[in-house]
Amino acid sequence: xxxxxxxxxxxxxxxxxxxxxxxxxxxxxxxxxxxxxxxxxxxxxxxxxxxxxxxxxxxxxxxxxxxxxxxxxxxxxxxxxxxxxxxxxxxxxxxxxxxxxxxxxxxxxxxxxxxxxxxxxxxxxxxxxxxxxxxxxxxx
Numbered sequence: 748x749x750x751x752x753x754x755x756x757x758x759x760x761x762x763x764x765x766x767x768x769x770x771x772x773x774x775x776x777x778x779x780x781x782x783x784x785x786x787x788x789x790x791x792x793x794x795x796x797x798x799x800x801x802x803x804x805x806x807x808x809x810x811x812x813x814x815x816x817x818x819x820x821x822x823x824x825x826x827x828x829x830x831x832x833x834x835x836x837x838x839x840x841x842x843x844x845x846x847x848x849x850x851x852x853x854x855x856x857x858x859x860x861x862x863x864x865x866x867x868x869x870x871x872x873x874x875x876x877x878x879x880x881x882x883x884x885x886x887x
Contacts, residue, residue: 748777752809753816771810
């Protein structure tokens with residue numbers, strides 16, 4: 748069902764919200780029928796339970812234009828802090844972790860908005876613009 752909805756969304760990117768809502772309900776009903784089958788394998792039963800809990804969010808990409816059907820972008824977003832944690836051995840205070848999370852979040856947000864993070868920091872800290880490079884003396 749997921750592959751069917753991904754293909755539909757790719758072909759109907761400009762579909763109205765009403766059409767999308769109808770398609771979303773159809774996808775959810777279809778998935779409910781699939782999940783309500785009798786499953787014997789305990790791993791499958793566990794996965795089916797998790798899918799049932801998330802069923803209302805499983806096809807969000809059909810209902811809301813611009814929402815990705817996968818989590819690739821979100822996984823890329825969390826990669827930076829993971830690399831930082833691995834580089835420093837994961838030994839940070841809770842406060843340091845909190846500060847890093849906020850800085851990374853603001854930095855990523857600014858990047859997505861095509862703004863310069865450093866300009867934002869300078870503005871918020873009230874730091875005057877840095878002068879040009881230091882002079883080596885008068886020009887003769």
